[in-house]
Amino acid sequence: MPLRATWLLTSVALFFLAEASWGLTAYPFELQTSTELATEGFLGLSWQPTSGAADDRHISLQVATTPDFKSVFASYNLVQQQQVSLSGLADGDYFARLLDHAQTPVSNIASFRVQHRDLGAAWLLFALGAALFSLLLGILVSLQKRARQNGYLNNNGKLRDPN
Amino acid sequence: MNINPQAFEWLVYAAVLITCTSPCVLVGLLINDYLKGKLW
Amino acid sequence: MTQIDTPVALGILALFGILWVSFGWWLGRSNRTADDFMLAGRNVGLAMASATAMATWITSNTTLVAPQLTYQFGIWGMIGYSMAALGLILFAPMAQRIKQLMPQGYTCGDFIRIRFGRPAWYVFLVVSFFYAIGWLVSLGMAGGILLQALSGLNYIVGMTTILAVCVAYTLFGGLRAVIATDFIQTLIILVGVLVIAFVCLRDVGLDTIYQSVSVQQPQLLNLLFPAAIMFLFNNIFFGIGEIFHSNVWWSRAFAFRAGIGKRAYLIAGLLWLPIPIVTGFIALAAPALGVFPPSPDMVGPLVAAQLLGDIGAVVVFIVVFAALASSLDSLLAASSDLLTEDIYKGLINPGVSKQKLLIISRRTVLLLGVATWLLCLPRMTTLGALLNFTGAFVASTIWPITFGLFHTRLNGTTAALAMALGTLCGLLAYFQIGFYVAALFSCLTSFLVCGIGLWRSDARFEWRLLTDMERDNTQPGHLEPSNEH
Known part of the structure; x- marks a missing residue:
């Protein structure tokens, strides 16, 4: 999977970049993702101040599809939050960072990949579920019919005369 | 394949409409039971 | 996020708490036997029956998790959640059958024990109690966490109040109180969610919602969303399993008047069906309103608060309190029945009299309440x-x-x-x-x-073994439940 390899390389490079820049300019916030690979298109991002004096009142979270943030996918204005839940993302690699009110980056860049599950497998499970459900429905209906016909209880729920 | 905007609207409006009728159905049944003395 | 003042929150809690408890006491004053207390005299009418089935199935989950699943799985999440109504609908013919087969039955445990024997009964009790404890603890914790998020009320205070109120009125009124409060709680929940939905439709509009979601959360509108497609039938089976096995629904089948169980569960299922869509679609208004929830389960309350301001927070508070109470009380009552009938009478003291059983039943409600409270106290998310x-x-x-x-x-x-x-x-x-x-x-x-x-x-x-189960046990002192209320 060449795409996967590229992504891995990018992540590794980014990791070292982030680590390197960490030593030079410590950002006021450390941004983390709840997962690196989101197979359902949703994930959580959280951040902690690295020093006690960080100002978290008006922060915006910038999410882009390129590590240089030239193609910004969305910006979220967050007031007094330390985490956010994103959802409904399409397949692709995403990069996120926090900006302060002057649009200066105040966190490391966190990256994650969205890769939805295989649609074929999903349909297979869907078909399995549909078949099992139809079976349940059919069996319930036929069992009920049979119980009414030859059960020892009649329609009013009274015991039939055993003789 | 996105859901059609009209289908989306129809889905939500239908749900809201049915939900609007349910309190009426329940209260109607309650009055009926009460008048027949079959509440409990 | 807009919060209601803590005194206002306490006021609402006190008001509804007093209302439910006194109502429960008033309804329970004529409870004489274990049948009255555990099964509301086995003669519940259609209106109460439909409303209680519906209200119990509207848990805090319907008001909180439906928006969450919509936020995570989009259109399929919303539809999938509403399909949980199939549990109620499919249970309709079974409710009728249960009442016919076991006119004197008390719990689903009775059925499993007589029908399948002890080994299956043990497995079933493990499943049942695991589920009941999971549900009780998640309800108790959800109450505390939500009240804290909405009003800044201390977690322990909120959780304790909700639990105490539910235990108190279940204790006073038994299943009759549970069912009657369920009726009123259903109406409160329905009006509450409709108000929020109307304001959302008026202020944001479905066009805007559709547009903003298709830009910011494109997968949510996608009908070919793999995980959501997998989720659909799973949720249906989850819902069916919850209802088929749980004594919450069986005890209602025993309690409803003969011949109405089927209709009551059908009406409840059909009326419940659209509710997750009504509570769910507002989650899709989040990007249009600039709401970015810290965790997915908060999206419903956050959007409501954004739409309605202070009033929104109050409405959510009241709706969630009603939804929590309507499920918590049912679960307390049904689980204590299971403990009383299956554990106490089945394993500890098989020859117990009906009068003694009533006392044990009340004590079990109290005990279960205390146990839930203790489990909720440390606020361990792992438990939830x-x-x-x-x-x-x-x-x-x-x-x-x-x-x-x-x-x-x-x-x-x-x-x-x-x-x-x-x-x-x-x-x-x-x-x-x-x-x-x-x-x-x-x-x-x-x-x-x-x-x-x-x-x-x-x-x-x-089948006769099921029908005959209580005949030999009937105590001479047992009072017939009266129908004149």
Whole structure:
């Protein structure tokens, strides 16, 4: 999977970049993702101040599809939050960072990949579920019919005369 | 394949409409039971 | 986020608390026997029956998790959640059958014990209590957490108040109080969610919602969203499993007047069906309103508060309190029945009199309340997550119960194996793939086991054993439940 390899390389490079820049300019916030690979298109991002004096009142979270943030996918204005839940993302690699009110980056860049599950497998499970459900429905209906016909209880729920 | 905007609207409006009728159905049944003395 | 003042929140809690408790006391003043207390005199009418089934199925989950699932799985999440109504609808014919087969029955445990024997009964009790504790604790914790988020009220104070109120009115009024409060709570919930939906439609509009979601959360509108497609039938089986096995629904089948169980569950299911869509679609308004929830379960309350300001927070507060109470009380009552009838009478003291059983039943409600409170106290999120596992447990009971109620050939060993192996495979799928397939795999395994069992067995169960269960036990001092209320 060449795409996967590229992504891995990018992540590794980014990791070292982030680590390197960490030593030079410590950002006021450390941004983390709840997962690196989101197979359902949703994930959580959280951040902690690295020093006690960080100002978290008006922060915006910038999410882009390129590590240089030239193609910004969305910006979220967050007031007094330390985490956010994103959802409904399409397949692709995403990069996120926090900006302060002057649009200066105040966190490391966190990256994650969205890769939805295989649609074929999903349909297979869907078909399995549909078949099992139809079976349940059919069996319930036929069992009920049979119980009414030859059960020892009649329609009013009274015991039939055993003789 | 996105859901059609009209289908989306129809889905939500239908749900809201049915939900609007349910309190009426329940209260109607309650009055009926009460008048027949079959509440409990 | 807009918050209501803590004194206002306390005021609302006190007002509804006093209302429910005094109502429960008023309804319970004529309870004389265990039948009155545990099964509301076995003569509940259609209106109350429909409303209680509906209200109990509207848990805090319907008001909180429906928006959450919509936020995570989009259109399919919303529709999938509403399909949980199929549990109620499919239970309709079973409710009728249960009442016919066991006119003197008390709990689903009674059925399993008589129908399948002890080994299956033990497995079933494990499944049942695991589920009940998971649900009780998640409700108790949800109450505390939500009240804290909405009003800044201390977690322990909020959780304790909700639990105490529910325990108190269940204790005073028994199932009759549970059912009557459910009726009023249903109306409150319906009006509340409709107000929020109307304001959302008026202020944001479906066009804007559709546009903003298609830009910011494109997958949510996608009908070919893989995880959501997997989730759909799983949720259906989860819902069916929850209802088929749980004594919450069985005790209602016993309590409803003969001949109305089927209609009541059908009406409840059909009226419940659209509610997750009404509570769910507002989650899709989040990007249009600039709401970015810190965690997905907060999206519903946050959007409501954004739409309605202070009033929104109050409406959400009241709706969630009603939804929590309507489920918590039912669960307390049904689980204490299970403990009283199956554990105390079944295992500890089989010869207990009906009068003594009433006392034990009340004590069990109190005990269960205290146990739930103790489990909720440390606020361990891992405990709340228990409920996620239960899909694997409950879905394994669907087939044994279906065949058990209608088919004479399913034997106890098969039923026990179906439940145990189903649960196991469900849990395996949970950890291997995700929470959204656990119930499906559990149900499938249990079906295969039941199929093999039916094919190989030549047992014939005598239905009369179920019908006759209470005849020998009836105590001379037992008062017939009166119908004149």
